[in-house]
Amino acid sequence: MIWRSLLLAVLLAALSAAAQAQRRSEFYAGPVFTDSKSYTFEGGTNVKTDTGWGFLLGFAHNFNPKLSGAIELEWGTMDYRATIQPGLTNNPNPVATVNSSIDTGTVRFLGTYNFSEGPFTPFVTGGAGWSYVDTNIPSGLPQNVCWFYPWVGQVCTGVTPTYSTTRFSYNAGAGLRYNWGPNYFVRGLVNEQWIDFGGSYGTASLTQYRLDFGIRF
Numbered sequence: 223m224i225w226r227s228l229l230l231a232v233l234l235a236a237l238s239a240a241a242q243a244q245r246r247s248e249f250y251a252g253p254v255f256t257d258s259k260s261y262t263f264e265g266g267t268n269v270k271t272d273t274g275w276g277f278l279l280g281f282a283h284n285f286n287p288k289l290s291g292a293i294e295l296e297w298g299t300m301d302y303r304a305t306i307q308p309g310l311t312n313n314p315n316p317v318a319t320v321n322s323s324i325d326t327g328t329v330r331f332l333g334t335y336n337f338s339e340g341p342f343t344p345f346v347t348g349g350a351g352w353s354y355v356d357t358n359i360p361s362g363l364p365q366n367v368c369w370f371y372p373w374v375g376q377v378c379t380g381v382t383p384t385y386s387t388t389r390f391s392y393n394a395g396a397g398l399r400y401n402w403g404p405n406y407f408v409r410g411l412v413n414e415q416w417i418d419f420g421g422s423y424g425t426a427s428l429t430q431y432r433l434d435f436g437i438r439f
Contacts, residue, residue, distance in 0.1 A: 247438070251277070252278055252434040253433060256274035256276070258274075268304070270303050278296045278432065287336070288337070288338075293331055298325070326356075327353070329352055330393060332348060334347040358384050359384055389419055406438065409436075
């Protein structure tokens, strides 16, 4: 009986270790906060953004205890005030002021390196992807758009087109992570994201603060 008990204990320990070793995937989500910032464009136009907020979803695969790869989907919004200059010295049009909000959506692929295999570890991360930026400034007259809704049939409404663009973006960040038992983790990080607008402006940078809550499986 003693040997059977010992054998059963060893078997249960091995199965537990194997189950933990198989937790190679992670799903996480959390809020994103973006620093306010001022931008100046060619011709004198300038924009001042307020602190923004958003939400992030991520899925990661752990290649080993220190290295992982992931895909993230991030949405955010921030209010802004813009002073738009006419751009020409003798332009009769006055300076225009716009108060609105910028909506952004980003999909990125990234890698993360943990400096320790223990439950508490610092880490660095970096990746690249694409960012959609919508200024919510009308770019034309309202248009009638229709779609099929499952319960009521065809639905039509007026939609105003806005100035928007999709651009290449990349990021780098660092933070601290804590594995809460075998199944859960939490981490905080500071992330810097760059969006390549090209042209005369070039690249814009955004400083973000995140708190991710995740599950391991």
